[in-house]
Amino acid sequence: MASTPTEHPTTTSTFPTQQKPIPYSCKDGQRTPLSSILPPLVFGTATFNHQYNSDPFALDTTGLVTSALTHGIRAFDTSPYYGPSEILLGNALATPFVRETFPRDSYMILTKVGRISADEFDYSAQWVRQSVARSLERLHTDYLDLVYCHDVEFVSPAEVLEAVLELRKLRDAGKIRYVGICGYPINVLGDMAEMILRETGSPIDCVQSYANFTLQNQTLAGPRGIQRLRNAGVEVVPNASPLGMGLLRRQGVPVGALGDFHPSSRELRAAVRKASTFCDRHGEKIEVIALRYALETWISVGASCGSKGDPASGLPWKHESNDDVGGAKLGVSVIGVSNPAELEKTMLVWRSIIDGLEGGEETAVQAGRWYRAWEWSRNRQKAVQMLAEGVQEILGQWFEYAWASPEPGFVNKRKRDVSVAVGDEDEQPWLTPAASPTQSPVEGVPEYFRKEKGIPLR
Structure with missing residues (x-):
């Protein structure tokens, strides 16, 4: 379980x-259309997980969530699959300061069902x-x-339909408000919608x-992507992981306690390293260019399935x-950060984009x-482009x-006939601070690519 949240003096004064x-x-x-209220910048908490960080319990998740709220972020994305993410996010939102200043109806919580582990889906x-009751x-x-x-x-269309119908029953019962699907292959998302x-x-x-609207892959913007989804009546299409699950970073893909999970090939990683060197020669980090390009371009490219929700200002209490x-x-874009410096940089980039x-x-x-x-902002946009x-x-x-x-x-x-009570699933226990393994080098990844975590967005 997560430790008791600690509030910063600056937030309690x-x-x-x-x-x-x-x-x-x-x-x-x-219902109020989702496209009229979903904030265009969503804080993703996949980083509160062992895939991206050696020990997510050591992260200042309470400080990150509180700071995000004070900078205008009003939506948080999580999942039971992200290890302790739901627990850490829930505890951060449950502090007296957040409850007093940010009532539950002033922000949105987005989570998921169905994925249990790397090779288990129900x-x-x-x-x-x-799963919803547990969340x-x-x-x-x-x-x-x-x-x-x-x-x-990872599952059949019939299984997706069963889950969607059950989620709509929970919606009608007041447990949830909107229902969505998510995944990676563009064609599958279109087929399912x-x-x-x-x-x-x-x-x-x-x-x-x-990871389908980034510097490396922009198929979400094409006819197989957002246009097809719009034709299927989809109201909002958020773009998550503008850094391609951390691929588009100077230090390479993130390597957390679970080792190198990233699905990209050595050849693709080598090409990104060359691109990173190109950015270095022009005084830029590839992750900064990638982040700004994806956020700024998707604001307009994704507008047909976007939202009129209030954007984060990027400034404290504004x-x-x-x-x-x-x-x-x-x-709508989903970003994730692991530390205050990353959040500050992301908010500065977002503020500049909004200024333009x-x-x-x-x-x-x-x-x-x-x-x-x-x-x-407009001149910066030209340079980034x-x-x-x-x-x-x-x-x-x-x-x-x-x-x-x-x-x-x-x-x-996963066996379909497994009957498990909430809180007693046959999942692997989360790694605790005491049990977290020492991060070991991954073969083929140079040392200088493992020193920083950077901004691993998913």
Whole structure:
């Protein structure tokens, strides 16, 4: 279990005004459209896991979540598959400061069902109910804003349909508000969205794709991606993992306590290292270019399945409304960080991106920021675009490449007839601080690529 959350003195010295609720309502079965309230920047907590960090219990997760809230982030994405992530996030949201200043209705919680481990999936109605009940308990809440079927490519369409139907029953019972699916292969996401619409007569609310709109792979923006999903009635399509699960970093893929889990090949990694060297020669880090490019470009490219939810301002205690940044839909992105420095850098990048949107010039002046912030943002956008094109030239054949998911020969080891009570699953126990193994070198990964964690986004 996670340790008792520790609050920072800077967050407890004064109590700002209680934050306003996100305007959700449900009347006669008609819910507020997700595309009108989902914030365009979502904090992903896959980093609160042993895949990305040697010991997630050692991370200042309470400080990260609190700081994210104070900088305007109003949505958090997690999953039972992310080890202790739900526990750590739930404890961070349960501190007296957060509960007093950020009531439950002022932010959104997104989680998932179905994926248990690397080779175990259970999409049965029984497991969906048990998983949601467990998530509610871990996250200290009586409802979940959005629940995805996790990594749908690993199961059959019939299993996905069963899980979606059960999630809709839980939605009608008030346990959750919106239902989505997520996964990696673009074609599978399109197939599943179309199947759900065809079989139920009602579209899925949200489809989250990861690592498919990055410097390395932009198929989510094409006709097989967001256009196909929009045609299937999908309201919102968030883009997760703008760094390709940490692939697009100077130090290479993240190596946590579980070793090198990243599915990319040696050849793809070598191409990214060349691209990173190219960025170095121009005084930039590839992860900074990758992050800004994906966030800034997806705001417009993903707008057709975006949201008018209020964006994070990126500044402490400064509220920003959608009207302040032009009033149009913005493509939704999911970012993840492991430490305060990464969060600060990400918020600075996001603030600059927001400054460059329509009305940014006037907004900056009204807020007392530099009157040339809009101009600087637009010039920075041009520089990032130029380097992004250079990176894509260097990637060559690896640009738009997608790895296999699942790998050939995958077998789901979960037995459908397993009956397990909530809290007594046959899962491997989480590694605790005392039990966390010492991170050992992974063959073929140079030492200098293992020194920093960087911004591993998933």
